[in-house]
Amino acid sequence: xxxxxxxxxxxxxxxxxxxxxxxxxxxxxxxxxxxxxxxxxxxxxxxxxxxxxxxxxxxxxxxxxxxxxxxxxxxxxxxxxxxxxxxxxxxxxxxxxxxxxxxxxxxxxxxxxxxxxxxxxxxxxxxxxxxxxxxxxxxxxxxxxxxxxxxxxxxxxxxxxxxxxxxxxxxxxxxxxxxxxxxxxxxxxxxxxxxxxxxxxxxxxxxxxxxxxxxxxxxxxxxxxxxxxxxxxxxxxxxxxxxxx
Numbered sequence: 212x213x214x215x216x217x218x219x220x221x222x223x224x225x226x227x228x229x230x231x232x233x234x235x236x237x238x239x240x241x242x243x244x245x246x247x248x249x250x251x252x253x254x255x256x257x258x259x260x261x262x263x264x265x266x267x268x269x270x271x272x273x274x275x276x277x278x279x280x281x282x283x284x285x286x287x288x289x290x291x292x293x294x295x296x297x298x299x300x301x302x303x304x305x306x307x308x309x310x311x312x313x314x315x316x317x318x319x320x321x322x323x324x325x326x327x328x329x330x331x332x333x334x335x336x337x338x339x340x341x342x343x344x345x346x347x348x349x350x351x352x353x354x355x356x357x358x359x360x361x362x363x364x365x366x367x368x369x370x371x372x373x374x375x376x377x378x379x380x381x382x383x384x385x386x387x388x389x390x391x392x393x394x395x396x397x398x399x400x401x402x403x404x405x406x407x408x409x410x411x412x413x414x415x416x417x418x419x420x421x422x423x424x425x426x427x428x429x430x431x432x433x434x435x436x437x438x439x440x441x442x443x444x445x446x447x448x449x450x451x452x453x454x455x456x
Contacts, residue, residue, distance in 0.1 A: 330385065
């Protein structure tokens, strides 16, 4: 199982490889549905950290002018394959770099799981009256799994606090109109699913490799055999903000 997962493709943002091997509850607000309702009404929309474009590819209609950004070249290439035929412009923007767009260029800015929201840049590219709609990763997400390998990470557990993110959005000049956070159960039924996910979400354990963590993986395999699964919890935050008109 470990060898199979170590050799599997982890490009893009498609998690179908985990079907039958891992599960995760979904937030009650249904981000995809919210996004599908907002996009057609936007004259111009920007999706940040789009991954391989999988979320937008599932939208029945897009904004009249749709642009996406992505910082990892393999994901950007995948986004061009998925979204290019629908007229979407894919722009590669390194993480932390300023957005290469004019002030007030977009009616709507969206993102599902942005790496690190740059609130001043989001506020800058939004048109007056424009909105930011996003689903962020919340605090201590999947930390039962991460800390199984790393040991306790008390300082890291404090990151991605939704109230701090909302305060940062307000400091950038935005009005926060919605803020909700939920904790969701994850379950892994085999150790291969863990290996695949840690290879995909490289920021969870930056030094992860099968060889480095072989002992921990074998211990997790034994634990799953005894319990039937390994359980953890993800957290998600829905945030919507508006640039005053």
